Amino acid sequence: MSAIRRAPARHRAPSNSSFVRRGLLATAAAGAAGAALLGPVSSASAAPLEQWDRLAQCESGGNWHINTGNGYYGGIQFSPRTWTGFGGGQFAPRADLASREQQIVVAERVLARQGWRAWPSCSRKLGLNGAADPVGMEQALLHPAPAPAPAPAPAPAPAPAPAPAPAPAPAPVAVVEAAPAGVRTHTVAPGETLYRIAVNNGVVGGYVAVWNVNRAAIGDNPAHIRVGQVLVLP
Template sequence: MIELRRGGSLLARLLLVALVALAVQLGTSGVASADPAASTWLKLRMCESSNRYATNTGNGYYGAYQFDLPTWRSVGGQGRPDLASPAEQDYRALYLYRMRGWQPWECAGMLGLRADADARSKRVPTYAESAYIGGGAAPAPAPSPAAGKPAWPGVVYAYGDCAPALKTFQLRMNDFGYGFTGTGCYYDKTRDAVLDLQRANGIKDSGRLGPQTWNAAWDGKAPR
């Protein structure tokens, strides 16, 4: 009888453990994994296409995320990416990320983007899940000489930032021979231009693009 009770007690404990494990599984099965932040997607778009959803330069890559047609179709895209809505492009980009991670995008490697738990998860997203990406905002246009100095954007930019205003600054610095393509992302070449501009105009060479440095790009001494 003692052995029988011990066996029954062990069986009860095993059943309890199994029930707890099942409850944990059921309780967590609906929790969505994290996807890249909206700011991360913006960095990617700025690098790939200067955040232009309708871009088509004739090189076989289209839209904000620079899909080629086979890749676009592999995630269910119809027609041409640059003709699709921003919401559709955002959705297909998230779909691709969940299938293949950052691997399809060369800019992801350049930017040092890190994959999270949803990369290559093979989970097909819903449009509601991709809505947070929130793309489609038009980048700030590059100023023409007739337009004069653009207003200070009100943000101090530093290494690793990406923003339309940074593209405006980069294109302005091309007037001094820097040869930016206008990615809108602040990395080594942009930092060098900022430091050159600061040193030429007696501004503390912090490497941060603040209001004094911004104004100097239009009103100050040439850095070269």
């Protein structure tokens, strides 16, 4: 029973190595179905988004919502057992019905347990091996910025002694510094994530594009945004 389809041989009889891989992936998926699997993956088991896009291009022609009826679904061709075994059911019944980001969350879980051998043909073709660089898609997608703690109510001030009313001063003119032409900004609200901010503002390149232009303020973890923080939108 296979976790991930071997590409590109869609209609070729399975080889011996294919059966070995299928047994390995099915066993790993069955053992990983516990609650611990649904937690965030470690940094060492995440991969850059560009690598997942390259893998999807090899596995499915880059179509993250493909369903050809061959028993494998989505951009990197999940079998139903692997999809549910690695927690994909929290997003959609099948991989092709989930978003690209949600499929990458499940793929990072598979990568954490099995490494790139889960995609043997395409990973060899693309030279994907060893420890991957961190992305933390699951952290960014599933763990939004916390709401701020309510401030304590101030103690009531004593009533001041009555004083003569001063002459009215001229109303101050508020000076608002205009943003450079063509620059959009967004103020982080409670419960928002970079992913949701990017979707709501129609940012091309998704949350990664927002993260990249604000990396100096956000840091290396895209989930570390603060309520009230002003982000530049690309």
